[in-house]
Amino acid sequence: MGYRIRECRKEKKMSQCELAEKSGVSRTIISGLENGTITTTTTDTLLKIAKALHTKVADIFFES
Template sequence: MPFKIKEARKEKGFTQGELAKRANVSRATIIGLENGSITVTTTETLTKIAGALDKKVSDIFLA
């Protein structure tokens, strides 16, 4: 099951680059998590992305 990053990002009106900057992660990380090529990452990265989207980690990354 894909992560819900793209939906949450679009809801906020962010580009992939804007989200990456806000979360302090690479754009490649955002792209990989959105398209499913990255399925495992650190808790720190998940927390940063969720925080940048004003969401809980579980809302975006868990079924």
């Protein structure tokens, strides 16, 4: 999941700080998800990240 968050974020040319600001999720959480130190999170967090990336949660889990 984390690598997909990173891919989506980079496609949008967004830094972790920008994603944190737009999503309301801390940069520490985003970084942890992206690098694999955090492997579980809440549905609410995923929804916030997906919304900030203008994508669906399913797109974070599954490549199209």
